[in-house]
Amino acid sequence: MSNWLEKIIPGMRRAESRAKANVPEGLWKKCPKCAAVLYRPELERNLDVCPKCHHHMRVSARRRLDMFLDSEGRLEIAADLEPSDRLKFRDTKRYKDRLAAAQKATGEKDALVVMKGKVEGLPVVACAFEFNFMGGSMGAVVGEKFVRAVNAAIEARCGLVCFSASGGARMQEALISLMQMAKTSAALERLKAEGLPYISYMTDPVFGGVSASLAMLGDLNVAEPRALIGFAGPRVIEQTVREKLPEGFQRSEFLLEHGALDMIIPRAQMRTRTASLLAKLMGLPPKGQSGYQEEPELPGDSENSAEPSA
Amino acid sequence: MSAQERQHNPYYLDFEQPIVELEEKIEELRLVGSAQDVNLQEEISRLESKSKALTAEIFSKLSSWDIARLARHPKRPYTLDYIEKIFDDFDELHGDRKFADDPAIVGGVARLDGKPVMVIGHQKGREIKEKVKRNFGMPRPEGYRKALRLMEMAERFHMPVMTFIDTPGAYPGIGAEERGQSEAIALNLAVMSRLKTPIISTVIGEGGSGGALAIGVCDRLFMLQYGMYSVISPEGCASILWKSAEYAADAAEAMGITAQRLKELDLIDAIIEEPLGGAHRDPDMMAARIKLQLTQSLEELTALDRDTLVQQRYDKLTDFERYFG
Numbered sequence: 216m217s218n219w220l221e222k223i224i225p226g227m228r229r230a231e232s233r234a235k236a237n238v239p240e241g242l243w244k245k246c247p248k249c250a251a252v253l254y255r256p257e258l259e260r261n262l263d264v265c266p267k268c269h270h271h272m273r274v275s276a277r278r279r280l281d282m283f284l285d286s287e288g289r290l291e292i293a294a295d296l297e298p299s300d301r302l303k304f305r306d307t308k309r310y311k312d313r314l315a316a317a318q319k320a321t322g323e324k325d326a327l328v329v330m331k332g333k334v335e336g337l338p339v340v341a342c343a344f345e346f347n348f349m350g351g352s353m354g355a356v357v358g359e360k361f362v363r364a365v366n367a368a369i370e371a372r373c374g375l376v377c378f379s380a381s382g383g384a385r386m387q388e389a390l391i392s393l394m395q396m397a398k399t400s401a402a403l404e405r406l407k408a409e410g411l412p413y414i415s416y417m418t419d420p421v422f423g424g425v426s427a428s429l430a431m432l433g434d435l436n437v438a439e440p441r442a443l444i445g446f447a448g449p450r451v452i453e454q455t456v457r458e459k460l461p462e463g464f465q466r467s468e469f470l471l472e473h474g475a476l477d478m479i480i481p482r483a484q485m486r487t488r489t490a491s492l493l494a495k496l497m498g499l500p501p502k503g504q505s506g507y508q509e510e511p512e513l514p515g516d517s518e519n520s521a522e523p524s525a
Numbered sequence: 526m527s528a529q530e531r532q533h534n535p536y537y538l539d540f541e542q543p544i545v546e547l548e549e550k551i552e553e554l555r556l557v558g559s560a561q562d563v564n565l566q567e568e569i570s571r572l573e574s575k576s577k578a579l580t581a582e583i584f585s586k587l588s589s590w591d592i593a594r595l596a597r598h599p600k601r602p603y604t605l606d607y608i609e610k611i612f613d614d615f616d617e618l619h620g621d622r623k624f625a626d627d628p629a630i631v632g633g634v635a636r637l638d639g640k641p642v643m644v645i646g647h648q649k650g651r652e653i654k655e656k657v658k659r660n661f662g663m664p665r666p667e668g669y670r671k672a673l674r675l676m677e678m679a680e681r682f683h684m685p686v687m688t689f690i691d692t693p694g695a696y697p698g699i700g701a702e703e704r705g706q707s708e709a710i711a712l713n714l715a716v717m718s719r720l721k722t723p724i725i726s727t728v729i730g731e732g733g734s735g736g737a738l739a740i741g742v743c744d745r746l747f748m749l750q751y752g753m754y755s756v757i758s759p760e761g762c763a764s765i766l767w768k769s770a771e772y773a774a775d776a777a778e779a780m781g782i783t784a785q786r787l788k789e790l791d792l793i794d795a796i797i798e799e800p801l802g803g804a805h806r807d808p809d810m811m812a813a814r815i816k817l818q819l820t821q822s823l824e825e826l827t828a829l830d831r832d833t834l835v836q837q838r839y840d841k842l843t844d845f846e847r848y849f850g
Contacts, residue, residue, distance in 0.1 A: 306766035355848035401718030427710040447697030
C-alpha cells in the first residue's frame, strides 16, 4: 500500500507544480488572515472577503465605490484636484517625489475619491479613501474634496457616505493637514444643519486625524468587521502605558461594545443596508421593485398637499 | 573653572546656560557689594548690558528645534499662570458631567476688563506630583467634553471663549480609547466651527496635534513667539519618516512648527512677541502683551453680529487658497 502511494504521489506533485507554473501571475491570492489560497475571480465575486475566514481585505478607493454604487449614473467630483507642496517638505525623500510615486502606484491624484451616484436607486454622494496613497493620509486635497462632497450632497439634497481608511493627517503637509480636521468637521455641521444624513463607514484602518474628525462624526458610525479603529496607534499606546493591550483592542467589535459605533456591517450587506438606512433617515418609502424612489410619493399634488387647508 | 565644568542648571536649556552663568555672576557681585559696602554698580551695569546683548544674540538665531524646546521650557508660564495675570474673578468649573473631571484641561468663568468670558486651557504641572496630576497636559476624552460643555454654556450666556493651547497631545491610553478619544476631539471641532460666540485661541507653549486643535477652532489664532504648533511632535514625525527620534530637529525644521513660519504660511493671525529671553523671563510682561491682543481682538469680534461671525469663521476654515497657496 505504501509503495503504491509513493509511486502515485510524487507524480501528482509534479503535475500540480506544472499546472501552477502555467497559471497566469496574480490569478491566486493568499488570504492575509487565514493564509488560504484563493482563486481571484471568486474572491472578487465575494467582494474581496475571504470565503474561508470572512476576513475583509483592504480594497482600493475606486474598487470600493465600484462595489458600492449602482453602475448607472456615476459622476466623479473634483477629480482634477492635485496636491501642492507649500512647505517644500523634505525628510529622507522629498514630498514631491513621494507624491509622484504614490500617484504612479495608485493611479490617483490624492488619497480621496468622490463620486455622485446612486445606491439601489437612491441618490447619494460617496467618498472613499485610497489607503495605498500615502496611508490614506489627509492633506489639503483630501480636505477640499471632502468639503466638495458635502456641498454636492447639499446641492443634490441627498445623503453622504464616506468609506474611511487612513493613518491620519499627512505629516508632510504639517499644520495644513491638521487644519483639514477642522475644515471637514465644519462642513459636516453644515450638512447636519441641512437635515441631510451622513453615514461614516469605517474600514480597516482608521486612525489619528481622520478618526478624530470626519470618521467619528457620522449620524451613523458604522464599520466593517474587525477593522482597526482608534485615535492613537496600538504601538504608541503600548509604549505609553507599558502594558499589554487587551484582546481585540481597537477592533470594530471593541468599538461597538464601547458605544462608539452604531453597527458593524459585513461587506456583503454594504449596499442594501446602507441604502435602507439612508432611505429611513430621509423619510423615503421602503424599497420597491426598482429600488428606492427618488421622491416620496405623496397622495395628490405634493405642493398643494403641503399647504394647510384654508 | 571653564564653562563646561560649571554646573549645568537643570531649569534652563543648554543655549541659555551662558546667560544664566552671567546672571549668577551679577547676583554674586550684588551680594558682595551689599555685604562689603563697596560700590560695584558700574561693573554690575556693564555685565547687565552684556547679558542683554548676549541674550539678544543667542535668541536671534534659534533653530526650530530650539524653539520647540523653549515651548516646553520647564519654567514657561502655563494656562493658570496667565489666567491669574490676565483675568479677574476666575471661577474654575469642573467635570464633564458624564465620567470625570480631567485636570489636564482647566476652564471657568472670569472677567476680562470687567466683561464676563469663558476661559479654557490645557494645564501642565510644574513639580512631579503636579505633572502627574495634570497628566503632563495630555487630556483624556473627559477633558474635551468638559471644554465642550463650557463652550456651549458660553454660547448660551453670550460669553466669548478664550482658549490657551499647551499640550503635547491627547493622551494615548487604553481608557482614553475606550471612552472615545477620537469622538471627543471630533465633536469639539464640529461644534466650535459653528459656536455663535467669538472664540480666540492662543498657543502659549506646545500645540500638539489634534489634542491642541480640539480647543483651538477659532476666529483668531495667536501664537506666542516661542510657541510651537504642529500636526505631530517633531520626535514622532522623525521616528516615522526618519526611522529615529534623533532626527527631531530635522523634523521640526521640515514641518515649520514656529510662529514665524506659520504666520508666513498665513495659518495663524498674529505672533505675540515674547520678552527678551522668552516668556519665562518676564511672565508679567508676557501676560500684559497677551491681554492687549485679546482685548483688541475681542473688540473687533464683538462688533460683528453672530451670523456674520460664524460665516467668517466657516469661510476661513474651509478656504481653499489658504491651504493650496
